[in-house]
Amino acid sequence: MKIRPGTHLILDSVIFILFVVVAVSGLILFLAPSGGYNGARGLSTPESLLSLRRQGLKTVHNWVGLALAGLVALHVILHLPWVTCQFKRLFKKPVRSAAATADRPPVSRQVG
DSSP states (O other): OOOOHHHHHHHHHHHHHHHHHHHHHHHHHHHSOOSSGGGGTTSSOOSOBTTBOHHHHHHHHHHHHHHHHHHHHHHHHHTHHHHHHHHHHHHOOOOOOHHHHHSSOOOOOOOO
16 A cells, blocks of 8 residues: 655654644643632633633544544555565565585584
8 A cells, every 4th residue: 555755744744743732732731820819810820721621621622633543544554665665674584695604514414
């Protein structure tokens, strides 16, 4: 199955964008205060970010993360022929050339 390079470019671009969304939302969820006095509204923190409360941001983070995992799996499946070729090259026994074996004397095996 031959895939056009444009398809890979689009897929990789979408994967990158989803990764940035998951990374930024994860960082916001990690750094943003939760709970506390009056639900952290007593501090000078915004109540919502991009009109998303913490639970909404968690939902977006989780769903975009699942989409990202699915597209990464699709990416690996599309590159499976390349991956198998690289594993075959990695574990292939080195083949000696005829010139290399001609210089060596024959191996004699002694029984006994």
